Amino acid sequence: MATQHSRSAARMMMAPAVILLLGWMLVPLTMTLWFSFRKYLPLRGGDQGWVGFDNYVRFVSSSSFWPAVQTSLIIVGGVLVITVVFGILLALLLDQPMWGQGVVRILVIAPFFVMPTVSALVWKNIFMDPVNGLFAHLWKFFGATPVEWLSQASVQSIVMIVSWQWLPFATLILLTAVQSLDGEQLEASEMDGAKPLQRFFYIILPHLARAITIVVLIQTIFLLAIFAEIFVTTGGAFGTKTLSYLIFQRVLESQNIGLGSAGGIYAVILANIVAIFLMRIVGKNLDA
Amino acid sequence: MGQITLEKVTKSFGDVEVIPPLDLTIEDGEFAVFVGPSGCGKSTLLRLIAGLEDTTSGKIVIDGNDATEVPPAKRGLAMVFQSYALYPHMSVRKNIAFPMKMAGIDQAEQDSRIQQAAAALNLTDYLDRKPGQLSGGQRQRVAIGRAIVREPAAFLFDEPLSNLDAALRVGMRMEIGELHNKLETTMIYVTHDQVEAMTMADKIVVLRAGHIEQVGSPLDLYRAPRNLFVAGFIGSPTMNLIEGAEAAKHEATTIGIRPEHIDVSAEPGVWSGRVGVAEHLGSDTFFHIHDTGLAETLTVRAPGEVSFRHGDTIHLNPRADQIHRFDAEGLRMS
Amino acid sequence: MARSVTTNRKIINTAAAWAIGLLIFFPILWTILTSFKTEAQAINDPPIFLFFDWTLENYSVVQERSNYARFLWNSIFIAGGSTILGLIVAIPAAWSMAFVPSKRTKDILLWMLSTKMLPAVGVLYPIYLIFIKLGLLDSVVGLTVVLMLINLPIIVWMLYTYFREIPGEILEAARMDGASLRSEILYVLTPMAIPGIASTLLLNFILAWNEAFWTLNLTAAKAAPLTAFIASYSSPEGLFYAKLSAASTMAIAPILILGWFSQKQLVRGLTFGAVK
Numbered sequence: 001m002a003t004q005h006s007r008s009a010a011r012m013m014m015a016p017a018v019i020l021l022l023g024w025m026l027v028p029l030t031m032t033l034w035f036s037f038r039k040y041l042p043l044r045g046g047d048q049g050w051v052g053f054d055n056y057v058r059f060v061s062s063s064s065f066w067p068a069v070q071t072s073l074i075i076v077g078g079v080l081v082i083t084v085v086f087g088i089l090l091a092l093l094l095d096q097p098m099w100g101q102g103v104v105r106i107l108v109i110a111p112f113f114v115m116p117t118v119s120a121l122v123w124k125n126i127f128m129d130p131v132n133g134l135f136a137h138l139w140k141f142f143g144a145t146p147v148e149w150l151s152q153a154s155v156q157s158i159v160m161i162v163s164w165q166w167l168p169f170a171t172l173i174l175l176t177a178v179q180s181l182d183g184e185q186l187e188a189s190e191m192d193g194a195k196p197l198q199r200f201f202y203i204i205l206p207h208l209a210r211a212i213t214i215v216v217l218i219q220t221i222f223l224l225a226i227f228a229e230i231f232v233t234t235g236g237a238f239g240t241k242t243l244s245y246l247i248f249q250r251v252l253e254s255q256n257i258g259l260g261s262a263g264g265i266y267a268v269i270l271a272n273i274v275a276i277f278l279m280r281i282v283g284k285n286l287d288a
Numbered sequence: 289m290g291q292i293t294l295e296k297v298t299k300s301f302g303d304v305e306v307i308p309p310l311d312l313t314i315e316d317g318e319f320a321v322f323v324g325p326s327g328c329g330k331s332t333l334l335r336l337i338a339g340l341e342d343t344t345s346g347k348i349v350i351d352g353n354d355a356t357e358v359p360p361a362k363r364g365l366a367m368v369f370q371s372y373a374l375y376p377h378m379s380v381r382k383n384i385a386f387p388m389k390m391a392g393i394d395q396a397e398q399d400s401r402i403q404q405a406a407a408a409l410n411l412t413d414y415l416d417r418k419p420g421q422l423s424g425g426q427r428q429r430v431a432i433g434r435a436i437v438r439e440p441a442a443f444l445f446d447e448p449l450s451n452l453d454a455a456l457r458v459g460m461r462m463e464i465g466e467l468h469n470k471l472e473t474t475m476i477y478v479t480h481d482q483v484e485a486m487t488m489a490d491k492i493v494v495l496r497a498g499h500i501e502q503v504g505s506p507l508d509l510y511r512a513p514r515n516l517f518v519a520g521f522i523g524s525p526t527m528n529l530i531e532g533a534e535a536a537k538h539e540a541t542t543i544g545i546r547p548e549h550i551d552v553s554a555e556p557g558v559w560s561g562r563v564g565v566a567e568h569l570g571s572d573t574f575f576h577i578h579d580t581g582l583a584e585t586l587t588v589r590a591p592g593e594v595s596f597r598h599g600d601t602i603h604l605n606p607r608a609d610q611i612h613r614f615d616a617e618g619l620r621m622s
Numbered sequence: 623m624a625r626s627v628t629t630n631r632k633i634i635n636t637a638a639a640w641a642i643g644l645l646i647f648f649p650i651l652w653t654i655l656t657s658f659k660t661e662a663q664a665i666n667d668p669p670i671f672l673f674f675d676w677t678l679e680n681y682s683v684v685q686e687r688s689n690y691a692r693f694l695w696n697s698i699f700i701a702g703g704s705t706i707l708g709l710i711v712a713i714p715a716a717w718s719m720a721f722v723p724s725k726r727t728k729d730i731l732l733w734m735l736s737t738k739m740l741p742a743v744g745v746l747y748p749i750y751l752i753f754i755k756l757g758l759l760d761s762v763v764g765l766t767v768v769l770m771l772i773n774l775p776i777i778v779w780m781l782y783t784y785f786r787e788i789p790g791e792i793l794e795a796a797r798m799d800g801a802s803l804r805s806e807i808l809y810v811l812t813p814m815a816i817p818g819i820a821s822t823l824l825l826n827f828i829l830a831w832n833e834a835f836w837t838l839n840l841t842a843a844k845a846a847p848l849t850a851f852i853a854s855y856s857s858p859e860g861l862f863y864a865k866l867s868a869a870s871t872m873a874i875a876p877i878l879i880l881g882w883f884s885q886k887q888l889v890r891g892l893t894f895g896a897v898k
Contacts, residue, residue: 003342005359009803010722013714017778018730020711024771025737028745028752035747090642098636106885107643110650113877115832117852118870122653126863132665134652141668167646172889221738228834228849232856247743252839257747264744275736340794361800373795377813386809387799434799444798 029268036261043255055262064246069270071155072242076223078159079166080216086163087170087215088208094171095178105175109168116165120232123161124150154238162229166222170215177211178204217278224271243267290351290441290474291316292337297346299332299498306332307498309346314442314476314491319468322478323485324495324521330478331446333495337476338444339363351441361390366435367444370451372427374419380406380430381415387438398437405433408467425456432467442474449484461487482522486510494518516618519544525574525589527612530582540613540621547574549610550588552596557603561586563596577602650874657681657867664863680868688851690872697847697876699762700837701830704769705823708777711770713819716781717807721790731782734775742835753840760842768840769830777826780891784818785811821891824884831877848873 036055039048059065094104111119127134128149136146149157181204189203227244234240236249247267251260292314299307306329314320322330335341337348339360348356355363366387375383381402388398406412409429419427428448435443445464449457465488468475479485485492486506494501494509494517502514506522513519519527527544535543551557552575561580566573570592577586588604596602613621644651655671656664663674684690719727749768750759758764788811796810812819834849841850852873855866881888 003340003359005342006722006803007724010718010724014718014730016711017715017734017774020771021734021737021774025740028748029740031748031751032744093635093639093642096635096639097632098639099632100636100640102885104639104643105889106882107647109889110647110878110881113828113832113881114650114874115849115852115877116834117838117849118873119649121852121856121866122649122870125866126653126656127649132667132863134669137667137669164646164649176889217735221735224739225742225835227742228838228853231834231838232853244741244743247741248746251743251747260747261744264741264746267741267744271739271741272736275739279732279736338794338798340797360794360797361802365798367795367798369791369795371789371791373789373791375792375796375810375814377816386796386801390800390802390805434795438799 032261032264032268034261035257036265038258040257040261041255042257051258055258056265059250059259059262059266064241067239068241068243068246071240072224072244074155075159075162075226075242076220078155079162079223080219082159082163083166083170083219084174084212084215086167087174088205088212090167090171091174091178092204094175105172108171111164112166112168114165116226116228117232119161119165120229123157123164124233128157150234151238154234154240158229158233158240161233162223162226165229166219169219173211173215174208177208181207213281217281220274220278224274243270291349292442292474292476293347293349294333294337295347295349297333297336297348298344299329299336299341300344305498307336310498310500312493312500312503314474316474317472319465319475319477319488319490320493321485321489321491322476322493322495323480323482324501326480327497328495329498330480330495332498334367334444334446334476334478338365338367364438364441365444366438366440366442367446368428368431368435368448370447372419372431372448372451374427374430374434376419379416379418380411380422380433383419383430384415384433384437387434391438401437402433405436408436409433424452425460428452428460429463432464436467436471440473442476445475445477447479448477449479450481464488483524486522492522494521512620513544513612514620516542516544516614519612519614519620525587528583528586528588530586532582534582535613538611538613541616542614542618544612544614545606545610547587547589549607550586551605551607552588552590552594553603553605555603557605559586559604559606561602561604563598563600563602566596566598568592575602577604580604650878653867654871655867656863657871659864659867661862661864664867680864681872683865684869684872688854690851693846693848693851694872694876696762696841696845697831697849700765700769700845700847701827703762703766704773704830705777705826707766707770708774708826709781709819709823712774712777712781713807713812715778716785717811719778719782720785720788721793731779734778738772738775746839749836750840759840760844760846762845765837765840765845765847768836769833772833772836773826773829776829777822780822780825781815781818784815784822787818788814817887817890820884821887824880824888825891828877828881828888 037050037052039051039054040046041048090108094101094108098104125133130136130146130148133146133149135149139146147153185203186199189199194202225244226242227248230236230240230242230245236245241249243263244267247260247263250256250263294310294312296309296311297307298305298309310333322333324330332341336343339355339358343356346356347354350363350365375386378386384402384405385398388401393401402415403412406415409432411426411429411433414422414426419430422430431448448464449460452460461484464475464477477484477488489506491503492506492509493503496517502509502518509518509522513522513527516529520529523546525547527546528550529542529544531542535541559580559582561577564576564578564585566575572592573590573594575588575590575596577588578584580586586604615621657680658676658678659670659674660677660679663670719731753759753764756764758767792814793806793810796806801810831847832849834853837847837849838853841847852869855869
């Protein structure tokens with residue numbers, strides 16, 4: 001539905017966005033790639049020349065590498081599972097007739113507005129502190145020994161904090177999808193003799209497929225990048241070092257740019273694998 | 289004023305040729321209707337004239353000027369879309385004023401043209417409403433009003449009535465016809481409905497797969513369809529087509545006879561068959577006749593009062609001077 | 623047709639939904655309440671819910687300790703600036719994708735989205751170097767540009783999905799009515815897309831407001847927004863719950879209030895335009 005004229009106009013109008021993003025992607029990435037092949041310690045002698053794949057080998061053979069990959073996957077996967085499952089349940093509940101639906105909806109989406117540094121600090125101190133935290137009080141009230149959340153169950157705690165932040169998003173998208181389900185379809189299935197659980201699995205869940213894909217895609221984008229939640233709570237201690245955080249430490253704390261850059265390239269490759277995988281699904285779903 | 293000429297115009301989407309080389313002239317002041325089954329390229333042809341699509345090759349001449357490379361905004365044409373395409377965020381008044389605003393016409397002139405158009409289209413009371421608050425017919429009128437005020441060289445209509453219900457459609461058909469009589473501006477009208485084409489057009493362009501099958505006045509097409517496709521497309525109910533021995537009697541591969549050119553009788557006649565479905569319209573009755581040995585079904589029109597029942601034997605007398613003959617290529621034989 | 627529901631059923635629904643809603647909201651509520659307590663009451667065992675001596679002292683202490691207004695201004699400038707810049711770049715791009723789609727449109731869109739998956743830490747040091755070279759380190763302008771680039775894919779995507787709901791025929795009608803490309807976008811597309819643009823604006827303002835990797839790593843004293851303001855409370859002040867709560871409340875209040883007033887657009891925006 002277009003003419004040559006409008007197509008060339010379209011290319012012109014797309015150019016700024018494409019060029020900006022291309023520059024934003026390529027320039028720093030090329031630099032990172034360059035650094036990853038060099039021994040570069042800004043505080044200890046600066047750039048000490050070409051070292052080939054040394055940094056890559058060292059980064060992978062470091063004892064922190066595989067645990068960090070594992071932690072990344074656990075955090076991303078854990079949060080995805082929790083938010084999608086509870087999101088669906090919550091969406092189904094909020095779809096039911098009730099009083100004050102609007103207010104409940106505001107209450108549920110509120111955590112999304114809280115900046116990650118704030119939620120991390122509040123959870124860490126006011127709730128999870130083993131002495132004065134609210135959970136500690138609660139545990140003592142029931143006669144139990146307070147849990148040292150961020151050291152004894154550190155990864156789980158972070159998964160919980162991050163899930164709290166992202167549950168609103170999942171719920172809202174899924175709720176919108178649930179509300180768009182044609183009521184007659186459900187009634188037809190009821191006439192066909194489907195029981196509530198069957199209706200859920202055969203009608204509702206397939207209808208939500210697209211919404212779930214969107215939730216997974218967008219959350220993965222943001223979850224791969226979580227930083228403040230770890231930075232503020234454990235600083236990467238107690239097994240909460242994600243791949244991103246490990247690289248951050250190599251670059252900023254040990255000031256080993258070469259090693260950190262090699263890690264960065266690994267992270268980019270990993271992100272690309274995830275991206276290709278996700279884009280495949282989403283690309284298909286976007287057409288539908 | 290508004291003569292539009294297409295010279296060897298073609299259009300391809302990728303490798304698919306939608307319009308093979310096509311020549312056509314629409315005279316100034318003419319009401320031309322492009323008609324054909326869906327996918328025949330009639331809308332594409334209209335959009336080529338509008339400038340909303342590029343021609344792949346060939347030339348479009350408007351008023352003697354080559355307009356092939358001219359963007360739609362500068363062609364001086366107005367278009368009424370199937371969905372009306374009203375600007376939902378503007379009042380009726382602003383919708384109608386928009387093309388004039390774009391052309392930089394001064395406010396006083398704008399107001400007077402809006403008043404005129406609104407009066408002509410019965411929209412005066414609705415000028416301050418938004419399109420969302422109007423009925424389908426009113427929206428249609430706003431779309432027409434928006435087209436009129438530009439005083440275009442030609443109006444383009446893309447299936448403008450297909451979203452209206454049947455009763456409104458007949459009314460709007462007449463209104464558009466009257467508008468054309470009053471303005472005497474060239475109009476090009478696209479439809480898949482041959483009744484619309486027959487009732488409104490000065491000139492009908494029958495299209496199939498991007499080809500022009502025939503161009504002519506409604507009665508030309510009715511009386512002398514150039515080939516089997518046009519014969520089958522124009523006229524309602526459609527022409528009966530008979531092949532085989534009966535056609536050979538007329539030295540043709542296929543003969544055609546319209547339902548209204550066959551007389552029925554209870555007495556033995558030229559053909560005979562058994563009555564299948566009878567459609568009683570009151571003024572007329574259409575019989576669908578089986579077992580004639582000529583074709584699967586023959587349709588005939590009889591006066592409303594004639595009564596044959598399902599299963600009755602019926603005799604048919606075609607009027608010899610109304611038999612159309614077609615050769616092996618499906619072309620009309622004179 | 624909806625079936626009538628028994629009142630009993632509705633009561634159960636309401637109770638369950640409210641209970642869960644309040645549970646999810648509780649950490650925020652508790653933080654706000656704690657900000658009005660004294661330090662002793664804040665860590666009292668058993669916790670005091672409502673019946674404490676309400677005080678504003680924590681707020682004045684926080685304000686004295688660090689200049690809240692400056693952080694607030696930086697946050698507003700960075701979040702607002704990056705969102706508006708992003709919209710200016712994204713509206714034409716989204717117009718192109720939605721109304722003049724080509725075979726590559728979807729690929730470009732997905733590529734844009736995939737740039738958002740690039741790990742920020744991977745490019746932290748290069749960006750740091752570039753910023754030093756350009757003198758942008760610890761400047762609100764530099765941060766505004768970075769956050770614009772970070773959120774640009776999301777802005778383009780959201781606008782694209784909103785624009786696609788607008789029938790192309792209306793834009794073609796504008797073209798037939800003699801509108802130039804500029805008029806078409808300015809007078810027809812933009813007004814029709816106002817709800818979508820508003821949702822996009824709101825959501826991206828919030829995302830930029832809450833962004834905490836680049837804002838923490840590229841700023842020091844001068845350009846630090848509220849994310850950094852609050853991070854400075856991680857220790858040892860984190861043990862002063864009342865003051866931490868006051869600072870937290872101050873950091874999230876603007877967004878909570880904004881969210882409250884623009885609920886409709888926000889709910890629409892939160893779905894990223896992807897689900898109807």
